[in-house]
Amino acid sequence: MKPIRIAILGAGAWGTALAQHAAQVHPVRLWARDSGQMRQIAELRENRRYLPGVRLADSITPETELKRCLDWLTAEPGLQVLASSVAGLRPTASLLAESGARIPPMLWLCKGLERETGLLPHQVIARELDASPCGALSGPSFAQEVAAGLPVALTVASPYEQVRELAVSAFHHGAARIYQSDDLVGVEIGGALKNVMAIAAGICDGLRLGLNARAALITRGLAEISRFGVAHGARPETFNGLAGLGDLVLTCTGDLSRNRRVGLGLAAGKPLMQIVEELGHVAEGVACAGVIDARARELDLDLPIVSAVQSVLAGSLQAREAVLALLAREPKREH
Numbered sequence: 001m002k003p004i005r006i007a008i009l010g011a012g013a014w015g016t017a018l019a020q021h022a023a024q025v026h027p028v029r030l031w032a033r034d035s036g037q038m039r040q041i042a043e044l045r046e047n048r049r050y051l052p053g054v055r056l057a058d059s060i061t062p063e064t065e066l067k068r069c070l071d072w073l074t075a076e077p078g079l080q081v082l083a084s085s086v087a088g089l090r091p092t093a094s095l096l097a098e099s100g101a102r103i104p105p106m107l108w109l110c111k112g113l114e115r116e117t118g119l120l121p122h123q124v125i126a127r128e129l130d131a132s133p134c135g136a137l138s139g140p141s142f143a144q145e146v147a148a149g150l151p152v153a154l155t156v157a158s159p160y161e162q163v164r165e166l167a168v169s170a171f172h173h174g175a176a177r178i179y180q181s182d183d184l185v186g187v188e189i190g191g192a193l194k195n196v197m198a199i200a201a202g203i204c205d206g207l208r209l210g211l212n213a214r215a216a217l218i219t220r221g222l223a224e225i226s227r228f229g230v231a232h233g234a235r236p237e238t239f240n241g242l243a244g245l246g247d248l249v250l251t252c253t254g255d256l257s258r259n260r261r262v263g264l265g266l267a268a269g270k271p272l273m274q275i276v277e278e279l280g281h282v283a284e285g286v287a288c289a290g291v292i293d294a295r296a297r298e299l300d301l302d303l304p305i306v307s308a309v310q311s312v313l314a315g316s317l318q319a320r321e322a323v324l325a326l327l328a329r330e331p332k333r334e335h
Helices: 013-022 035-044 066-075 086-099 121-128 143-147 161-171 184-206 211-231 236-240 242-253 258-267 272-279 284-298 304-314 319-327
Strands: 006-009 028-031 051-055 060-063 079-082 106-108 134-138 152-157 176-181
Touching (some): 006 013, 006 066, 013 028, 013 051, 013 143, 013 161, 028 035, 028 066, 035 060, 051 143, 060 066, 066 086, 079 086, 079 161, 086 284, 106 121, 106 161, 121 134, 121 184, 134 184, 152 161, 152 184, 152 242, 184 211, 184 236, 184 242, 184 304, 211 242, 211 304, 236 242, 242 258, 304 319
Parallel strands (some): 006 028, 006 079, 079 106, 106 134
Antiparallel strands (some): 134 152
16 A cells, blocks of 8 residues: 555644544544643653553654645645534634645544534535635544544545545545545434434433433434435435434444443433533533534424433433433324
8 A cells, every 4th residue: 555645733632533543554644723731741641631641653654744744745645634523613624724735635533513614624625715625534532442442433435436436545544444425415414413313322321211212213313314314405315324213323322432321320310511621522412402402403304312402402302301302202103
C-alpha cells in the first residue's frame, strides 16, 4: 500500500484514535484549535485529556499551526479529515475557508444535526466551503477500541468515487475494514439519530426494564431512524448496514457509549448539566434531539422515542414518566 498524507483536524478521542490507526501505514498530522493541548500532546506523545494511556505512533506529528498543517498536506495532495463535533464543524470549515488553502478531498467524522440550523454535516460544509470532493466516515466505532487495534468496520459515504477510494486507501488496513456507500444523507442520518436512541436505551437500562425492553427499543428505534431518513431522500437499505443498525446496536448497548451514559444518568435522576459535566466528552444526542424532534413535527413524522427523549432532556417529563407514556401508546401494525 502506497502511503498518503493525512491531516486530521480535531484532537478529541475519535480523531486521535483514527490518527493512531492511520499512522500504521501513512504519515499523519494532527491539529486542534487548542494550541496548548497540541503542545502537551507533542511533549507527552499522548492525548491525556481525551485518550489517556495510548502512546502516539512516531508517524503522527502534532501541529499547533493550521497553516503549517495545510501547507504540508497540499504540497503532496492527500486526505483531510475533520474530526470535530457537529458544533465545531462550521468553525473549523470557516477557518479552512479563511486560510485560502486549496482544499483536498475531505471527510468528516461528526454525527448529528447542527443545533441552530438543523443542517446535516454535508450541508454545513457546502455553506462554508467551495466544496471539494467530500464525504462522511461513519459506523460502529469506539475510539478506545480503535486506538487499541481491535477490529472495526466502517462506512465511507460520498457521491464521489475518488473520496470513497481514498478513504479505503487511508484506513482499510490492519484490523479495520472500510465499506463504501454513495448514500451520504442516509449515512449521516443514521449516525445522528442513533445517538438519541442510545439515550433512550440508557434510560431503559437505568430503570432496569430488562433486556426484552432494550431489544424492543432498538428495533423500534431503527424504524424511526429509517422513517426520518427516507423522508429526507435516504435509501431504506442504508439503515440495515453499518451506519444504521450496526452503529445503533453498539451505541445502545456498549458501556463506552457517551449517549447511553447520558440516559443512565437521567434514569438516576441526575440534572442534565451535571451529567454532561461528568461525562467530559461531547454526547451528540443531547444537542440534536430537539432539532430532530422539531423537524419530525414539521414533516408530520411519528417518532415517539425521539419525542420522549427530547421531553426528558427538556425537563418536561421525568425518565420513568416518558417510558410509561411510550407504553401507553395505542397498538399498531408493524411495517
